[in-house]
Amino acid sequence: MPTIRDVARKLNISITTVSRALDGYADVSEETRQRVIEAAREMGYVPNRAARQLRRRRTDSIGYIVPAAKPQFADPFFAEFIAGLGDEAASANYDLLVSTAPPNSAEEQALYRRWVQGEKVDGVILNRTRLSDWRVDFLRENKIPFACLERSLDQAADFLGVETEIEGGYLELLGHLAAQGHSHIAFIGADAGLKLQYDRLQAFQKSLTALHIQPRPDLIATGDLTPEGGYQAMLRLLTSEHPPSAVVCVNDLTAIGAMHAAHNQGYVVGRDIAIAGFDGVADSAHTQPPLTTLDQPVYTIARTLTRLLLKVVAREEIGERVVTIQPNLLIRASSGGKK
Amino acid sequence: MPTIRDVARKLNISITTVSRALDGYADVSEETRQRVIEAAREMGYVPNRAARQLRRRRTDSIGYIVPAAKPQFADPFFAEFIAGLGDEAASANYDLLVSTAPPNSAEEQALYRRWVQGEKVDGVILNRTRLSDWRVDFLRENKIPFACLERSLDQAADFLGVETEIEGGYLELLGHLAAQGHSHIAFIGADAGLKLQYDRLQAFQKSLTALHIQPRPDLIATGDLTPEGGYQAMLRLLTSEHPPSAVVCVNDLTAIGAMHAAHNQGYVVGRDIAIAGFDGVADSAHTQPPLTTLDQPVYTIARTLTRLLLKVVAREEIGERVVTIQPNLLIRASSGGKK
DNA sequence: TTATTTTACCAAAACGTTTTGGAAGGGGCA
């Protein structure tokens, strides 16, 4: 593998000039620069990243730790999310470091320590933020830039990231359900410590109130963002004293499990019971019946998060620190909306 | 951020000793080692990775580039796959670098060059191998270890990775379909350049022959491993002159699209037509109807690939270079097998 | 002409580790 020294020797110039030529400095003549670029190309010279990182004190990498509760998980949300992060990072010549750790576990702490304090990453992407999130405190303390998908409770002015405007979407969704005659509407949520659960449940309840429907505590069930969790929660709802006629799920995977449970209990989803999800990712167009959902552009969100983060990392002027995104209601057959 | 020098100064010993104490060398007394470890812990010292990489000439990272054709893709296979890679890597104190690039694109080439020649990774994980795969040639040339999920045609003795024993699984699956009385069985595949398409189509045809069913070219359709691709291919099959009564799909996502198309055409999947997938990942238990599929343990496969790769990277004695995995036939309602 | 600025280059230091090749001191043995 040729080093910068080899290139310099070949052209009979100093390594300084090679370095500065390739980095686009003005104090190297256009002619020399072209010769350097040409020689580097033909020798197959690629700067050694470790050396560059060591000297520049930055890594040109950002990190993302998948908050996967179980080892075996297969959430298409993350496939799309990671693709977005990776693409935006690559287009800025950054690398993306990925790992997995259960939320609030010792592994998670160890990973963040290793990445942040070992100076492996210049910034971090966070999602599935928790109401009280040690990661936020830790990153703040260590002065590592980070961008979040959901704003945790104690993030005020310094918040950097993307927020989904949920309330409007939920009001629209629940209005749609109410228009179908539903008034017995349940919610299948997730761990109460998650910001997204907090937001979505709150928006759900607010929307009920706005529609003059009395919220009922026995219609709030808890899943775990997986189809299995949705399946079990739906089973409990359907075998309770007053089963709902419509169910709003915290994400698409939960809704898929819920549809399965309803079907197994003899319901025809979309006729006997209405079910809706959130995310718009999980092949939701191809479920049977197709799933009504609040679609949010996961890939775009991921790119936006990365773009924001990299601006801060590079200390560039940043226009807006918060990008707000409106979810888009997709009415499909699962809510009886249309064939 | 404290450096090794700070630790050494605090204890009044040389940085050599600190380094060697932490790395577990024998030529430092147990007492000194304990003092070093204690001091490092309390000062919050974490070795700078760039410096270590530069000196040791290795990165303690492996890379994986998601072969995503479109920017927006949401294949749960990859979520589970990446989780497996990340977990195994993390447990060996390695990091996982991830990016995305369309197969055979210029971006793909640029990424591999950057990672390999810039010495960003010690090894690479490959999947969706192509029959003639420039990545294999490139990595071989540059003498970078890599592990593959599918064996490309020109990889003989030097192959390192996991192979799925497909033929047995397909024979079992097709036997199951034949037992239901199906003889008009179609196959929805993927790009002909992919090794997995080659393998699965070949296994499909061999199994037909073994069951004394005449393979028919007009029952071979092509998708693109996505639900959309499966949907379109299925539509073409169903509107052809002799529509099939059973369809085997190259993966679960294709099967999900195919089920959707069949339903839209008025078929009841599992009664009027049988459909099967491959992977066992995609929430296949929760589709409507639940999908018959050849289940392969994606998470375990990913961990195994990483384990093999890291052994080679660390130049450890490696037992077997090839791990063979048997897919497991899961008979569910979509093939009419059971309720 | 001489003085000043601009252009184009470079030597050497620095980044924080790991590794090499010793060296000091103590104990065992003849």
Next chain:
DNA sequence: TGCCCCTTCCAAAACGTTTTGGTAAAATAA
């Protein structure tokens, strides 16, 4: 005692860059 071998430690070199603080030559100004 003298010799050798452990044990435990260390100074210095090396890894491949980027950055600092220049200098020499050429161009421009006075």
